Amino acid sequence: MSARLPGRFPWRAAPWPAGVERPLPDRGVGTAYDTGWSRKPPVRVLRAALLDTLGRPLVAAVASPRVVGAEILEGIEPPVIFVANHASHIDTGLILYCLPTRLRHKTVVAAAADHFFDRRWKAHLWAFTLAAIPIERHRVNRASAELAAGLLDDGWNLIIFPEGGRSPDGWQQPFRGGAAYLAKRTGRPVVPMHLAGTALVLPKKPPGSRRARPSRSPCTVHFGKPLSALPGEDARRLGARIESAVALLADESSSDFWSARLRHAAGNTPSPSGPAASPWRRAWELPRPEGRHGSPDSPRGAPGTPWERRSR
Numbered sequence: 001m002s003a004r005l006p007g008r009f010p011w012r013a014a015p016w017p018a019g020v021e022r023p024l025p026d027r028g029v030g031t032a033y034d035t036g037w038s039r040k041p042p043v044r045v046l047r048a049a050l051l052d053t054l055g056r057p058l059v060a061a062v063a064s065p066r067v068v069g070a071e072i073l074e075g076i077e078p079p080v081i082f083v084a085n086h087a088s089h090i091d092t093g094l095i096l097y098c099l100p101t102r103l104r105h106k107t108v109v110a111a112a113a114d115h116f117f118d119r120r121w122k123a124h125l126w127a128f129t130l131a132a133i134p135i136e137r138h139r140v141n142r143a144s145a146e147l148a149a150g151l152l153d154d155g156w157n158l159i160i161f162p163e164g165g166r167s168p169d170g171w172q173q174p175f176r177g178g179a180a181y182l183a184k185r186t187g188r189p190v191v192p193m194h195l196a197g198t199a200l201v202l203p204k205k206p207p208g209s210r211r212a213r214p215s216r217s218p219c220t221v222h223f224g225k226p227l228s229a230l231p232g233e234d235a236r237r238l239g240a241r242i243e244s245a246v247a248l249l250a251d252e253s254s255s256d257f258w259s260a261r262l263r264h265a266a267g268n269t270p271s272p273s274g275p276a277a278s279p280w281r282r283a284w285e286l287p288r289p290e291g292r293h294g295s296p297d298s299p300r301g302a303p304g305t306p307w308e309r310r311s312r
Contacts, residue, residue: 028120029117029118029119029120029123030113030114030117030118030134030136031113031117031134031135031136031141031143031144032143033113033117033120033123033127033134035123035127035131035132035133035134035147037127038127038128038131038132039108039131039156043128044105044131046128047105047128047129047131048105050129051096051104051105051129055093055096055097055129056096056097058093059090059093059094059097060097061216062090062201062214062216062217063090063094063097063197063198063201063216063217063218063219064216064217064218064219065094065097065098065218065219065220065221066218066219066220066221067098067220067221067223068220068221068222068223068252068253069222069223069224070098070223072191072223072224072225072226073099073100073103073191073223074100076189076191076226078102078103078106078155078157079106079152079155079156079157079158079188080103080157080158080188080189080190080191080226081152081157081158081160081179081182081183081188081189081190081191082095082099082107082157082158082159082160082190082191082193083160083161083162083179083190083191083192083193083242083246084159084161084192084193084194084195084246085161085163085167085172085193085194085195085246085250085272086161086163086165086166086167086195087166087167087195087198087199087203087204088166088195088198088199088201088202088203088204089166089202090198090201090202090219091161091166091195091198092109092130092159093130094195094198094219094221095159095193095195095221096130096159098221098223103157106155106156106157107131107156107157107158107159108131108132108133108151108156108157108158108159109130109131109132109133109158109159110132110133110135110148110158110159110160110161110178111126111130111132111133111134111135112134112135112137112164112165113134113135113136113137113141113144114136114137114138116132116134117132117134133147133148133151134147135148135160135178137164137165137176138164145178145181145182145185148160148178148182149182149185149186152182152186152188153186158182160178160179160182162175162176162177162178162179162239162242162243163175163176164176166204167199167204171272171273172246172247172250172272172273173273174243174273175239175242175243175246177235177236177239179239179242180235180236180238180239180242181235181239183227183228183229183235183238183242184229184233184234184235184238187228187229189226189227189228190226190227190228190238190242191223191224191226191227192223192224192225192227192242192245192246192249193221193222193223193224193246193249194220194221194222194224194246194249194250194252194253195219195220195221195222196219196220196221196222196250196253196254197217197218197219197220198219200215200217201214201215201216201217201219202214220253222249222252222253224245224246224248224249225245227241227242227245244269246272247269247270247271247272248260248261248264248269250270250272251263251264251269251270251272
């Protein structure tokens with residue numbers, strides 16, 4: 001047996017195996033960041049003052065939000081899970097703007113750990129301003145799930161975007177199963193939502209550009225009826241129902257209540273993921289708010305939204 005040589009294992013760390021990704025050191029960021037301080041009473045008071053005196057007026061100025069289905073919120077018993085499509089960084093502020101006070105100031109936001117919590121200053125900022133909690137979006141993470149479920153059990157509402165990130169072109173991406181899993185595990189209802197027009201306010205940065213260009217644009221926030229897991233229903237089927245409910249709200253936002261319900265009953269709800277076409281065609285087909293192309297006031301002169309044009 002050969003003698004151990006100085007300077008090698010066990011006197012120093014063994015070499016890391018080739019082909020195995022080395023985990024990042026625990027720096028107290030990402031999913032390891034402790035957000036407990038952001039839910040302490042003094043911080044909650046400061047955050048409420050910030051949201052009500054600065055956040056809500058700012059959202060009103062840039063998005064002119066129109067709320068549909070606000071009466072649904074009057075009858076719900078918190079805590080609940082708010083689920084919405086995601087196309088812009090303004091989405092979270094828009095949802096908080098629309099929530100009544102009794103819900104708004106007892107709500108946490110599931111935020112991507114690798115984006116909003118990758119630096120300590122960013123983690124401090126988003127935990128304070130939005131009561132954000134870090135969620136692992138690329139893989140199953142027990143710590144993230146335990147944190148979210150524990151807060152729901154403690155009476156906190158949760159905002160979650162099941163797409164896992166902002167849409168690159170404004171069309172909805174497939175939903176992941178986190179929201180359905182939490183609803184099934186905690187027994188809390190899911191309130192489906194659809195946000196229309198937010199991609200025009202603060203779009204995702206196009207590839208190859210330095211930054212996205214924000215602009216003022218009217219937005220619509222559409223609340224749907226709460227959904228709960230049925231007896232014997234697993235998380236996968238509940239997730240499919242949640243995604244279908246958001247698709248129905250998207251159709252209703254771009255057409256009208258009755259037409260959307262007729263299409264839904266016939267199984268003909270348009271896919272919110274958009275047409276399988278080239279990027280320019282997908283951009284053209286994207287439903288627009290009033291005053292943009294594709295609306296009755298469009299400079300193109302095309303009557304109605306793309307959904308309405310296709311149904312004629």
